[in-house]
Amino acid sequence: MTNADPDVVRAYYDHIDAEEYDAVFSLFADDVTYDRPGQSTLDGMAEFREFYLENRPLEDGDHEINQxxxxxxxxxxxxxxxxxQDGEEVAFDFADFHRFDDxxxxxxxxxxxxxxxV
Structure with a gap:
């Protein structure tokens, strides 16, 4: 059975770019984990929220989805x-993976x- 929803992932990037964080958080499970370069793993919604609301080094940007x-x-x-990022204009490629629960x-x-x- 497939439970991965590409529309949810597209919505994630739209909400992030628009800084609609409550909409972002609604897409994720309460026990979410998040691994990213240069930082420790986020474990649970409290850490996830804190990262996006207080600690995310990227800002004022746009995600272009190529695939x-x-x-x-x-x-x-x-x-x-x-x-x-930190007052410097940046542009870089990324790969993200999103695993869905039931x-x-x-x-x-x-x-x-x-x-x-990042």
């Missing part, structure tokens, strides 16, 4: 981010980039 592939419980994304929420997320921290 999105759903398979089973996972949606893989290849894209490009352009925006700002309720259609994203329960795990992994980000890969060539940057030290």
């Amino acid at each position: 999105l592939v759903a398979d089973g419980d996972t949606v893989a994304v290849r894209g490009r981010f352009t925006g700002w 309720d259609g929420k994203i329960e795990a997320r992994w980000t890969y980039t060539d940057r030290d921290e």
Whole structure:
């Protein structure tokens, strides 16, 4: 059975770019985990919320989705981010993986980039 929903993942990037964080949080399970370069794994919604509301080094940017592939419980994304990080304009490619739980929420997320921290 496939429970990965590409539309949910597309909505994630739209909400992030629009800084609609409550909408972002609604897409994720309460026990979400998130792995990304240069930082420790986020474990649970409290840490996830704190990261996006207080600690995320990227800001004022846009995600361009170049490829999105759903398979089973996972949606893989290849894209490009352009925006700002620590007062510096940045642009870089990324690969993200979103694993869904049985309720259609994203329960795990992994980000890969060539940057030290995102």
